[in-house]
Amino acid sequence: MQKIxxxxxxxxxxxxxxxxxxxxxxxxxxIEQKPFSLSAETVSTWKKxxxxxxxxxxxxxxxxxxxxxxxDTIVCWFHEEEAIQSKEATVEVYCEGNVTILQDExxxxxxxxxxxxxxxxxxVVNPYTQPIKTFEEAQKTEVVLRxxxxxxxxxxxxxxxxxxxxxxxxxxxxxxxxxxxxxxxxDSWQEEDKRIVVALGNVKINKKDAAIDADNVILWFDxxxxxxxxxxxxxxxxxxxxxxxxxxxxDDMLIADKIFENIEExxxxxxxxxxxxxxxPQKQGAIRDESQKGKSEYLEGLPVYVSGEQIKHVDKxxxxxxxxxxxxxxxxxxxxxxxxxxxxxxxxxKHNIISSTNNxxxxxxxxMGYLPYLSLDVRKKEKILRNWEFGSSSRFGSFLSTDWDLxxxxxxxxxxxxxxxxxLDYLQERGLGAGINFExxxxxxxxxxxxxxxxxxxxxxxNDIPVEDEDRGSILWRHRQELPYDFRLDMEYSYLSDPRxxxxxxxxxxxxxxxxxxxxxxxxxxxxxxxxxLINEQLNGFDTTVDSLREKRYAERLPELTYQIIGExxxxxxxxxxxxxxxxHFDSSLDRIDEPVQPQSVIRLDNVNRITMPWKPGFFNINxxxxxxxxxxxxxxxxxxxxxxxxxxxxxxxxxxxxxxWSSTHWRTYSVYNDFLRINRLRHIFVPELRYxxxxxxxxxxxxxxxxxxxxxxxxxxxxxIGVKNMLQTKRGEPGFEKNVDxxxxxxxxxxxxxxxxIFNDGINGIVIREDNFVNLDFRCKLTDIVTxxxxxxxxxxxxxxxxxxxxxxxxxxPPKWQYFVGHRFIRDISSTLILxxxxxxxxxxSVAAREMYDFKSLDTDxxxxxxxxxxxxxxxxxxxxxxxxxxxxxxxxxxDPVRNDSSYRFDISPKGLQRTRNRFWF
Numbered sequence: 001m002q003k004i005x006x007x008x009x010x011x012x013x014x015x016x017x018x019x020x021x022x023x024x025x026x027x028x029x030x031i032e033q034k035p036f037s038l039s040a041e042t043v044s045t046w047k048k049x050x051x052x053x054x055x056x057x058x059x060x061x062x063x064x065x066x067x068x069x070x071x072d073t074i075v076c077w078f079h080e081e082e083a084i085q086s087k088e089a090t091v092e093v094y095c096e097g098n099v100t101i102l103q104d105e106x107x108x109x110x111x112x113x114x115x116x117x118x119x120x121x122x123x124v125v126n127p128y129t130q131p132i133k134t135f136e137e138a139q140k141t142e143v144v145l146r147x148x149x150x151x152x153x154x155x156x157x158x159x160x161x162x163x164x165x166x167x168x169x170x171x172x173x174x175x176x177x178x179x180x181x182x183x184x185x186x187d188s189w190q191e192e193d194k195r196i197v198v199a200l201g202n203v204k205i206n207k208k209d210a211a212i213d214a215d216n217v218i219l220w221f222d223x224x225x226x227x228x229x230x231x232x233x234x235x236x237x238x239x240x241x242x243x244x245x246x247x248x249x250x251d252d253m254l255i256a257d258k259i260f261e262n263i264e265e266x267x268x269x270x271x272x273x274x275x276x277x278x279x280x281p282q283k284q285g286a287i288r289d290e291s292q293k294g295k296s297e298y299l300e301g302l303p304v305y306v307s308g309e310q311i312k313h314v315d316k317x318x319x320x321x322x323x324x325x326x327x328x329x330x331x332x333x334x335x336x337x338x339x340x341x342x343x344x345x346x347x348x349x350k351h352n353i354i355s356s357t358n359n360x361x362x363x364x365x366x367x368m369g370y371l372p373y374l375s376l377d378v379r380k381k382e383k384i385l386r387n388w389e390f391g392s393s394s395r396f397g398s399f400l401s402t403d404w405d406l407x408x409x410x411x412x413x414x415x416x417x418x419x420x421x422x423x424l425d426y427l428q429e430r431g432l433g434a435g436i437n438f439e440x441x442x443x444x445x446x447x448x449x450x451x452x453x454x455x456x457x458x459x460x461x462x463n464d465i466p467v468e469d470e471d472r473g474s475i476l477w478r479h480r481q482e483l484p485y486d487f488r489l490d491m492e493y494s495y496l497s498d499p500r501x502x503x504x505x506x507x508x509x510x511x512x513x514x515x516x517x518x519x520x521x522x523x524x525x526x527x528x529x530x531x532x533x534l535i536n537e538q539l540n541g542f543d544t545t546v547d548s549l550r551e552k553r554y555a556e557r558l559p560e561l562t563y564q565i566i567g568e569x570x571x572x573x574x575x576x577x578x579x580x581x582x583x584x585h586f587d588s589s590l591d592r593i594d595e596p597v598q599p600q601s602v603i604r605l606d607n608v609n610r611i612t613m614p615w616k617p618g619f620f621n622i623n624x625x626x627x628x629x630x631x632x633x634x635x636x637x638x639x640x641x642x643x644x645x646x647x648x649x650x651x652x653x654x655x656x657x658x659x660x661x662w663s664s665t666h667w668r669t670y671s672v673y674n675d676f677l678r679i680n681r682l683r684h685i686f687v688p689e690l691r692y693x694x695x696x697x698x699x700x701x702x703x704x705x706x707x708x709x710x711x712x713x714x715x716x717x718x719x720x721x722i723g724v725k726n727m728l729q730t731k732r733g734e735p736g737f738e739k740n741v742d743x744x745x746x747x748x749x750x751x752x753x754x755x756x757x758x759i760f761n762d763g764i765n766g767i768v769i770r771e772d773n774f775v776n777l778d779f780r781c782k783l784t785d786i787v788t789x790x791x792x793x794x795x796x797x798x799x800x801x802x803x804x805x806x807x808x809x810x811x812x813x814x815p816p817k818w819q820y821f822v823g824h825r826f827i828r829d830i831s832s833t834l835i836l837x838x839x840x841x842x843x844x845x846x847s848v849a850a851r852e853m854y855d856f857k858s859l860d861t862d863x864x865x866x867x868x869x870x871x872x873x874x875x876x877x878x879x880x881x882x883x884x885x886x887x888x889x890x891x892x893x894x895x896x897d898p899v900r901n902d903s904s905y906r907f908d909i910s911p912k913g914l915q916r917t918r919n920r921f922w923f
Contacts, residue, residue: 036064036091036119038076039126042208046135050081054125055144062093064117071113072097075147078123091117094147096164109443114150114158130206179219179236180206195221195234207236214259215243222264237264252277252347261313268313275306275319275345276330277352304328306345306354317347326354326374335885336363338374376408384408386421391893391906397428399906417441423452431457433505435473447479454505461504462900472497474506476516490521496540507900516540528568534560537587555708560584576612586708602706603634624660631655631711636704651704655714656697662690677783679743683729689749691721716755723749732785747778750798772799786814790823804828809835817841832857833875849880874898 040056047053053075060074075094083089095113125132138144142164150158184201197219199205205212205219218241221234240260241247247254256273308324320342327337340356347353354376361369376384386403393399406420414420418440425433435452453473460466475495482488494516496502502510522533536557562582570577586602608629615622632652670682698716705712728744752773777794791808809823821837836852853875878895890909897903 034065034119035121035124036062036117037124037126038062038074039128040074041128042130042133043125043127044133044135044139045125046138047080048138050079052078052080052123053138053144054078054123055139055141056127059128060095062095064119066103068102069093069095069099069113069115070102071095071099073143075144076123077151083119083122088118088120089122091119091123092151093117094143094150096143096146110159110161111163112146112150112158112160114147114155116156130208130211178207180204181217181219183217190223193223194237195223197221203241205239209249211248212239212241212245214241214245217241238262252352256311266313266316270311270313272309273307273311275311276303277306277345277347303330304352304354305330305334306343308343319345321345324356326356333364336361338362338371340374387908387910389906389908391904393902393904393906395900395902396430396904399425399427401425401908425454427454429458431455431470444482445480447477450474450476452505461500465500469498472501472505474501474516485524486526487522487524490519490523492517492519494518494540499540528566530562530564530566532560532562532564534562536560556587558585558587574613576614577609578612579607579609581607586706601635602708604708604711605632606630606711619666620662620664622660622662625658627657629655629657629711629714633705635706637706648704651700653700654697655695655699657693657695659691659693664688677743678730678732678785680731680738682743685725685727685729687725689721689723689725691719691723693717693719718754720752720754721749722752723747741782742780743782745778745780747776749776750774751776772797772804774798774804787812802828830857831855845884847882847884849882851876851878853877 038054038056038061040060041058042056044055045053056074056076058072060071062069062074062076073096075096077092079090093113093115095110097111099110099113101108101110101113146164181197181199181203182205183199183203186197186199188195188197190196199217199219201215203212203214203217205217217239219236220238222237223234238261240258242258245254245256245259247256247259253276254270254273255276256270258271259268259273261268305327306319306321306324308321310322311324312320314320321340321344322342324340324343325334325337326340326343327334329335329337338356338359338361341358343354343356345352345354354374356374357372359371359374360367361371384405386405388400388402390400391398402424404422404424406422407414407418418438421437423433423435423437427433431454433452433454435450437448437450439448440446451474453471456467456470456472458467474497475493477491477493479491480488481491496516502516518537518539520533520535524531534557538556560582561584562580564581565577565579568577569575582605584604584606586604606629608627610625610627612623612625615624630652631654632650634650636648636651665685665687667683667685670684672679672682695714695716695718698714702713702715707713724747726744726746726748727742729740730743731738732741733739750773753771775796775798777791777796779789779791779794781789783789788811789808790811791806793805793807794803795805796802797804803826805825805827807823807825809821812818812820818838818840820839821835823835824833825835826832832855834852834854834856837850839847839849841847854872855875856872874896876895876897876899878893880891880893882889882891888909890907893904893906893908895902895904895906
């Protein structure tokens with residue numbers, strides 16, 4: 001066996017080339033490779049000293065993924081000459097007024113922001129209502145001057161919550177609004193104090209807040225105070241347009257046969273008209289978790305149409321329609337629509353509120369339902385019925401599941417900071433279920449409340465476990481609050497009616513989300529210190545993952561206090577000091593199975609200190625360390641007394657540790673070319689590593705203590721980890737636009753336990769003890785732009801010289817048309833599973849997806865033969881056919897689930913981009 005160890009060590013070290021090396025390598029996707037865009041209602045520009053300046057007003061937005069900034073006004077200084085001479089150019093951005101910085105699901109708010117961006121793609125500018133206005137001279141407005149003053153400080157960034165102060169501007173006379181008129185024939189004359197302009201044939205009119213196309217247009221200008229001005233510079237008082245009229249305002253579009261607008265009074269009338277208003281993206285914020293990312297991207301830009309024979313413009317942003325139609329279908333004859341006796345459209349700031357009375361819902365020309373009153377804020381992508389589905393299951397019988405947006409019925413400002421969804425379900429075999437999902441977010445806080453209740457008529461759960469109580473349900477509340485002085489508070493409350501409720505009705509949450517618990521967690525991180533306060537109690541009285549194969553016992557902490565010093569330099573930065581002290585009161589613990597020794601209420605005091613001495617001789621990085629841990633317990637496990645007491649006296653122990661980390665980064669470039677694999681030279685990056693940890697001093701056996709976490713399980717041990725990370729990079733892409741591609745990634749780590757004590761980890765399945773020497777292998781090869789071979793998280797047991805875990809598969813990825821995966825995962829003595837997956841976009845309207853998991857060696861004891869061998873078993877099969885409508889997705893799903901002894905079909909309809917509020921039942 002020692003020969004095997006030596007051979008593996010030599011194989012690892014053999015790949016290390018000593019002739020070339022580098023101190024470090026930065027391998028990230030730089031933000032400058034992302035497109036930089038600026039958009040707003042109006043944009044003006046000028047050029048000065050090689051810098052192009054853009055000023056964006058009203059609903060201004062800067063986007064360079066993953067960052068997005070919105071503000072009332074944005075000024076950009078684009079170094080245009082720099083962009084011509086090099087691939088990268090600088091864009092300086094100054095934002096003012098209601099500034100929101102978004103990154104993924106997180107956001108921050110300010111009043112003034114100055115940032116510097118780098119771009120390799122230039123600047124894309126998109127004004128909403130009219131072309132970019134170009135000036136010959138710089139415009140010295142207040143915003144520009146404030147931005148110039150901050151630029152002069154030469155700072156990388158400037159963030160302020162203070163409202164900007166007024167500044168003096170040059171005495172530039174205010175110009176009247178310019179109205180651009182283009183037509184085949186234009187005539188003009190004056191009547192009293194009005195200048196009348198008649199434009200005939202292919203008329204195009206652009207003004208500050210609107211653009212109009214029509215066959216013929218008449219315009220009335222007020223010439224009371226401007227006798228000598230051109231008519232295009234006079235105040236516009238009224239406009240009449242006819243023939244294929246199209247008026248664009250911000251995100252709205254008005255289409256009509258005839259339009260008359262009194263600009264001065266903000267009134268008018270539209271004949272045979274239709275108003276098309278665009279749904280706006282919802283204000284982003286971290287409202288839940290990473291699984292919610294991207295759920296609204298498909299709805300952005302979705303139109304809503306309001307039409308009627310006559311639409312009256314009764315006031316600023318207010319329209320009235322009699323016997324009108326509301327729909328999101330853009331066809332001339334919509335597939336579905338609401339007919340309302342009296343419809344009102346009110347546009348206020350960020351809201352477009354439609355209210356209607358005496359409504360009938362039509363599919364085609366057939367009435368399907370009646371609604372006496374309807375109110376929607378269509379700018380907030382609202383749907384009353386968020387999704388619905390029906391089908392049949394061998395376990396649940398026929399079923400109907402629906403999610404309703406309660407706020408969508410009333411509209412209002414609460415939609416800006418919250419969502420309220422009502423779930424109503426019917427299961428033929430189990431009964432009626434209902435729940436409320438309330439999500440909220442603010443500047444410094446966000447969270448959600450989930451509730452669900454079902455009066456269960458069933459007699460048995462999965463695996464034929466009897467249902468003891470028909471009243472079943474759950475309550476889950478999670479909240480995060482950002483506090484002053486770097487404090488953050490996380491709170492969670494969880495209630496479950498019984499241990500099997502989640503597995504029976506919410507399998508997705510049971511398998512993939514964190515454990516349900518009741519927690520109060522307060523933390524503060526400042527500089528190199530951190531303080532935490534934790535109260536963790538299981539009010540349910542049982543482990544919420546009781547039906548899983550988890551080995552971990554649930555330990556209640558009432559409470560736990562910790563203080564940490566993280567990487568504090570000492571002795572002129574020669575040493576790094578790290579420390580953690582904790583005081584924990586373990587009230588009780590909950591096990592999946594009964595233990596011979598029942599844990600008692602225990603107080604544990606723990607302190608661990610580590611001193612590291614970073615050392616860099618030549619191109620090596622060496623970090624030797626010494627560590628000492630002192631742990632005290634108020635009680636111990638001691639049954640040696642005459643009275644056979646279940647607990648012993650107070651005790652404690654000391655653990656002394658030492659070790660080091662060694663690594664070095666090397667690289668070499670090879671002139672290798674291959675057309676088939678698209679290899680354009682190769683760069684080999686390799687990082688050898690060596691870690692050694694030794695606990696020579698352990699004053700007490702861990703079996704003396706109650707085992708709550710990995711601190712209690714530590715014992716005398718030696719661990720040696722020898723590894724090497726290899727990466728082969730090449731360039732792919734069109735000439736001049738090549739990008740670095742990780743062609744091959746290969747990571748190898750060899751874990752050696754000289755004293756056979758193993759390694760202790762507090763993992764997903766509790767305290768995991770690994771005693772056999774093993775090699776961890778990860779391999780990934782991007783064969784082409786669409787084909788990748790993956791073999792990750794493999795474990796080779798060198799004691800028995802065989803694989804404990806082996807996985808491999810091919811990813812074939814060519815979005816959006818198709819993607820496939822074929823893979824196999826082997827876990828010794830447990831399973832040997834074949835995994836197949838495919839997604840194919842048949843056309844713009846149809847797609848199909850299929851999944852298959854088949855285990856050739858199931859651990860299920862019911863399938864075990866008399867000779868100890870397991871029979872093959874199908875784990876899961878499903879097939880999904882989807883049809884994409886204008887703003888809805890309809891899916892038909894067929895599924896076989898032998899593990900749950902269930903076969904089902906279901907049909908569901910959901911708005912594009914909106915995931916289900918809750919994953920109920922078996923999906």
